[in-house]
Amino acid sequence: MLDLIFITVFLSFPEFVLDLMIGLSLCNIKVSLKKILLVAFIQAFVAFFVWKIHIPFGLHNIIQKLICWIIVIIILEIKFYKAIVPVLIGYFLDSIIQGIFISSAGLFIELDFNRLGVEFGYTLIYSLCIFIILSIILLIVKKTNFHFCDLSAEGEFIGEQK
């Protein structure tokens, strides 16, 4: 088993940062990078303990996202019914990309999902690819200023694109 601390610091933490940045950007919520880093850091810390106590796969995702929601409410000071949206959008995009990546990469190489988190090289390449794709998405979202919905204090209308 790979070192959990290594995974948390070098793989999960950047992924959480990107998830949050994409989720918040798509909801037109502007937050300082410091706060996002703090939320991602706490979330990575929580993820570390969730993995440590061996919660069944699937359930750990739900627990992590619930905790992330609470952290976002507290640190980013967003109303509870608004805070859930960027968290879920971030997770949704991340999962979709991972799902597409696994299925499409599986066409070219022998890909075994269970080897993730076990073999160092395997995990690193996988995480790096996901990191690059998420970064490109973030860049596109920022450049085009596209909003899936406007949850800023001024905007109340869902489905609006500015």
Next chain:
Amino acid sequence: MESKNRYIILTTMLVQVCLLLIIDFTIINTNSLDLLKKSIPAFNAVIFITTILMLASLKKADYFIKKETELELLKSNMKNTEDLLNLLRTQRHDYLGHIQAIESLVILNEYQELAEYIKGIGKEYRITNEMIRLGNPILTAIINTKKEIAEKKGISFHVKCKNKVSLHGINSWELSSVISNLIENAIEEAAKSEDEKWIKINISYTHHIFTFNIENTGKIDEHVLGHIFEPGISTKSATGRGYGLYIVKNIVEKYNGTVEYEITENGTVKFKVVLPSEEESYGKKAV
């Protein structure tokens, strides 16, 4: 609460998708089929719950689409009223100027000049004098504004109303929606007519019941006949159209009234709205 509902819809949909993704990853990650089989009841429960949530979300979304259409109509009606008020304000300002001019001509004993001046004013304000008054401010505003719009499009606009329209129990914005929608449709259809272009509105009152007959020289497309009061049915292809008559029907029925249409012998289209004038006659929904 209205805006929170939007978040509930959005969150529900996102939760559903995320749950399905979690299930997806759990399947990918599992090593044995036994575990997967044991998980089937849980998956079924999740699918069942998410389906119910999805249906509830769709119902809510549909409700908001209707509300948004209603809001657009109200905005348009408010604009009509505002336009009429602006017209009256402008004319009041003009009147003051004319009174001052008349006063000066009287002081100067220029009676010949005064007579010509008054004749000129009379011509200019003939249209204002022809303003239709129906005893109901919102109806007066709508009908006069629509009359102006129709006449600009070359459509003759005739109104016949013998009684004051007093429908106090009906919300003014709902009454406005009903009449406005019907007249707007009449204008659009009459404008398409190649021969005569006219709209006739007849408002009558008998036995505590108001009847509004709105007739025009337009046509109703055959493919919408029989479905005209259903949501989303329109002769126009534009998105978001086709809710006007659906809203009219809903409002009228809310007040225990009826709305129907007929194609007359002359080929004109006539919409008939019947509304009780007394609050006691209204349905429970209206209270």
